[in-house]
Amino acid sequence: MAVAHLYGFHPVQAEAPRAPRLSVEPDDFAAVAELAKSISGCSRAFIRLADPDSGQMRLSFFPPLPDVTELPKALLPDGQGVSRMAGPSLQEEMRAAGLPPLAFWGCFTLRSVEGRILGELGVMDEAQHDLPDTVMAQLAQLAEILSRGVGMAAGTVRVMARQTLGLMEDLGEIDGDAASPAVMGLLRYAAGRVPTSSEAMAMRIAGLAEVQGGLLLLTPTANGMLYNRGFRLADAPAVEVPEGEMPVVDAGTFEPVARLRIGEVHHDIARNDVTEQFAFRFTGTDDAWTVLEKGLQDGWPEMTAEVIAKTRNATFDYVRMHMIHKRDASTVPGEFVYDLYGLEWTVRGTPAHAEARGEDGVWRVFDAGHIAPDAPRDFSAQAAFAAIPDLAARIGSDVHEWSKRIAAGSEVTPIFG
Incomplete structure (x- = not known):
């Protein structure tokens, strides 16, 4: 087997993984991978990018190897930057990772201008290769070019934010309601600018910012939204809130x-x-x-x-909406069986004299005098609480999640002045 050439490779240690989406993906640079294949004469190339904050890796092959998500440790370099592709353990690891049996492997580290490792560009083949120094130098230069492209991505995203902000400001001159103040304020942060007073208040209401010691700070939610779209604002500067935004009020005043x-x-x-x-x-x-x-x-x-x-009464409303009348259940005349996701009860009588029975088989009288005779569903839902005394506790988490789904369709509008 041939000796694999790995230049300047050092593994990146992951710190506090947050699983963010990278601002750039390896597939964005498919043309560079194709050029690496052309220069080297190898049948396949790969690009591996590391997120600088989490250490999470993104790996793409050209042509694709969809079942391979990470490189075997045996392919990583030793302390001298060389990996000898020999031995049974390597073959086993390559098969386990989904790689074909390789005879040549070349890997070039991608570095930022500051020297931070961004990832790797590599070529591989099942056939042996003995690339001359001139070809290796061309591949190393291509890796430097790719490094600059990856490094420019964050700046490109910020430029796009400023362009989008400018477009929304122009639209705002024509239609004042074209964009919400919260969105405008968050965009200003993304573009490296300071939100206006009204935008700062809207961001606070939307849960995107909070005031601490007279300074406006992005919440973890807002930072996460920007981070996942490629903005690195972990050290975003605090914005001083104008005095009008923080009136002095007595305790208990809303x-x-x-x-x-x-x-x-x-x-x-x-x-x-x-x-x-x-x-x-x-x-x-x-x-x-x-x-x-x-x-x-x-x-x-x-x-x-x-x-x-x-x-x-969210619990009652939840039961009334989700319970099912089991019409095919075998019961005596005048008794009706209902089911709520496996919780079953039987009801009989009228609002003047109502009884309900749960899984314990005990008939219990319950008060239904406030329910109209022409509201049988309300009557049967009320029976559930008599038949299953701990019903509210048993379905409490379901009711809460249901309330949150209702909340998702609500609308929050800032009040200014």
């Missing part, structure tokens, strides 16, 4: 910051800047604020789910 619409029902959402708690009440009323346990750190779906739970 100031409206947003309007929440759930279906046709509207709620005002308020925040106490001292306790950092949120509260809600029906829009257009002077009712007392109902304090929420959830906050922006939990996300709007969780906050909305809590509003739903505190303004309606």
